[in-house]
Amino acid sequence: MKEIEPYEHKVQYYETDQMGIVHHSNYIRWFEEARSYVLEKIGFGYKEMEERGIISPVLAVNAEYKTMTRYSDIVVIKTKVTSYNGIKLMLSYEVSDKETGKIRCTGESKHCFLNTEGRPISLKRSFPEVHNLFSERFHIE
């Protein structure tokens, strides 16, 4: 993937819980923010996808929480494609503190592509131009 500046998120008060830290479910939402940002940058965001009749649900997600994030911290999220075959897409995320660089959380998500009837599609077959866009950008050495 050509260089896209990593996504930044500023922690909001409503994202904290009574432990005084960010509630763990929010990192899953931040992964989505970062993914959404990257897809938009390469020209095929969720909006563009859905306008072409493609929806892309999440098949799986995982996160490992390393250190705690607190209100008003800024986190930097690096997103990488770890696998793409035209049918399934896997991404990995690294959330770190902007100031200290300390890693807060790492995780992954897995996605497929469905048409408007909810049937799985191969981007390669149904949307070759999108597939080429992905393949080009998401070349994995």
Next chain:
Amino acid sequence: MKEIEPYEHKVQYYETDQMGIVHHSNYIRWFEEARSYVLEKIGFGYKEMEERGIISPVLAVNAEYKTMTRYSDIVVIKTKVTSYNGIKLMLSYEVSDKETGKIRCTGESKHCFLNTEGRPISLKRSFPEVHNLFSERFHIE
């Protein structure tokens, strides 16, 4: 409105914030839970509405926070229709602690009805049987 048992909600950990209390935005969601529950009970929940091609967005909402709600508390939410004219619907909510009866929050919400094209409709004209259901149930003395 004939007697419908008030809605109950148990406070979840993810609803708290670093003040150690429920984040204020969640009461707005609880109003929706209670509204959703009441509409379903009278036979015209959001699901039934949307199946008939009616969507009912929120036009306005307000809340007054009286006392604090904490993790694992159970709150009881009483919902009343304060006005309904076939075009607009206003509801009021009273959130109280189940154990002590202490009032936690009061609020209101205002709604209209739109067809699938997003144009406002009169339930009275377009869905008289629904209108009658509402009028009957939501008679205000």
Next chain:
Amino acid sequence: MKEIEPYEHKVQYYETDQMGIVHHSNYIRWFEEARSYVLEKIGFGYKEMEERGIISPVLAVNAEYKTMTRYSDIVVIKTKVTSYNGIKLMLSYEVSDKETGKIRCTGESKHCFLNTEGRPISLKRSFPEVHNLFSERFHIE
């Protein structure tokens, strides 16, 4: 209030609901984002407050939803102090679409200040330097 650039928020996928628009409860969270941003800018954010042993709960909130906001829109939020007397603070918000300038939502929130024992305090008496900061910045003609 001296000129602070209005707060911007990019709408996330997880903020939408099945109506295809932003769920109304999120505007209440955006008000908090904007408030948090403004307070931090004037040097007395929630973090600074809580470090001095002051918490500032929300006493009331209201919102009027004018037009719909959708995924990937950017909204601009203008925040104004409408009243401040050392004990209570009222703010108003105007959420508009960045691209078209169309107003999406307006609202208000009301706040008090509590010490660590949860008792209401007068910023004027207990934290005169903070009070002066507020009064200076939040002068209302």
Next chain:
Amino acid sequence: MKEIEPYEHKVQYYETDQMGIVHHSNYIRWFEEARSYVLEKIGFGYKEMEERGIISPVLAVNAEYKTMTRYSDIVVIKTKVTSYNGIKLMLSYEVSDKETGKIRCTGESKHCFLNTEGRPISLKRSFPEVHNLFSERFHIE
């Protein structure tokens, strides 16, 4: 673990997204609801834990999304302890549709226990009575 009735959750409107299904991040919150429910049932809920000065952050979480959950569905969540050694606790979750029994999502979460200074503790050493409670209940064949 002695028989505890599985936890039930009714899907709320604010939990849906513009795909018309439950947003995937909410399952992570439902895992917490189910965990919270089970821990409370065995007499050592988060409230009791925190009153004794123990906090129990989430170290890792994963979820596999099998089929889609929609607004107003009721899901049943079965929670199992898959590992416990006095220091770390692992739980697994199975979310299924109440009506059809169809599995919606499976997942796991991993937890440790910290004292008020944020240092990891062995429940076995520091809170033997709690450890015994867990060991007894969470016996794994």
